Amino acid sequence: MAEQNPTRPQRKMSTSGESVYKVLGLEKGASAEEIKKAYRKLALKYHPDKNPDNPEAAEKFKEINNANSILNDENKRKIYDEYGSMGLYVSEQFGEESVKYYFLMSKWWFKSLVLCCTVFTCCCCCCCCCFCCGKCKPPDDEENYQYVDPEDLEAQIRADQDGGTTVIIIQPSSNLGPESPEDQSKPIPLPMPPPEPRSPSSADPPGEDNPKDN
Numbered sequence: 684m685a686e687q688n689p690t691r692p693q694r695k696m697s698t699s700g701e702s703v704y705k706v707l708g709l710e711k712g713a714s715a716e717e718i719k720k721a722y723r724k725l726a727l728k729y730h731p732d733k734n735p736d737n738p739e740a741a742e743k744f745k746e747i748n749n750a751n752s753i754l755n756d757e758n759k760r761k762i763y764d765e766y767g768s769m770g771l772y773v774s775e776q777f778g779e780e781s782v783k784y785y786f787l788m789s790k791w792w793f794k795s796l797v798l799c800c801t802v803f804t805c806c807c808c809c810c811c812c813c814f815c816c817g818k819c820k821p822p823d824d825e826e827n828y829q830y831v832d833p834e835d836l837e838a839q840i841r842a843d844q845d846g847g848t849t850v851i852i853i854q855p856s857s858n859l860g861p862e863s864p865e866d867q868s869k870p871i872p873l874p875m876p877p878p879e880p881r882s883p884s885s886a887d888p889p890g891e892d893n894p895k896d897n
Contacts, residue, residue, distance in 0.1 A: 703763060706750040711764065715755075722751040 704711050707721040725747045727733075734740035753759045753771070762770040762782055773785045787793060 702768070703750040703753050706746050707754070713754075718751070718754050722747060726751075 704713060707713075707718060707725060709717060709721055713721075726744065729740045729744040729747060731741050731744060753763055758779060759771060759774075762774055762779065766773070766782060770782050773782050777785065
């Protein structure tokens with residue numbers, strides 16, 4: 684791996700979109716034919732085979748190839764003409780569709796708008812904390828919990844299984860086994876008490892024939 688020259692100034696990314704054209708000796712907006720002619724001329728001049736002991740020529744040759752690859756690509760050239768080398772960097776990192784949104788959010792008026800909304804609404808859209816105002820926080824499970832009486836739990840389960848159409852006429856009992864919905868809808872016979880014995884006052888009056896004597 685080649686070591687970087689510490690005396691060489693580091694290039695900074697720009698948004699002007701002109702330095703690549705200057706590498707080929709062209710003006711911004713040059714035609715495709717002009718770019719091709721300029722590239723061939725400079726590539727032949729700074730080719731490493733013609734400059735074997737010249738590291739500056741080799742570095743210049745790399746810059747020429749890089750400029751040609753950008754200007755010959757329609758999408759890259761469009762991004763470079765509008766956003767410069769910074770636009771190409773954003774395109775490589777986040778995709779071509781994200782370039783315009785990145786520069787939109789980088790504008791001063793957009794940052795001012797976000798700052799004003801944060802100050803006046805006291806909400807950062809959950810960016811700086813987790814539901815600081817509580818408006819966007821989802822409800823907890825404990826808040827949705829409803830208490831159910833254990834005595835009515837079995838009856839409620841049966842009602843849910845029947846779809847709420849069967850009327851429960853008796854309360855569930857621990858002594859009884861599980862019953863089907865048909866058994867629940869049948870009436871339950873109630874035992875009658877035994878008849879009371881007749882008292883002497885209720886005997887047949889004299890003079891009347893008793894059918895049993897006949």
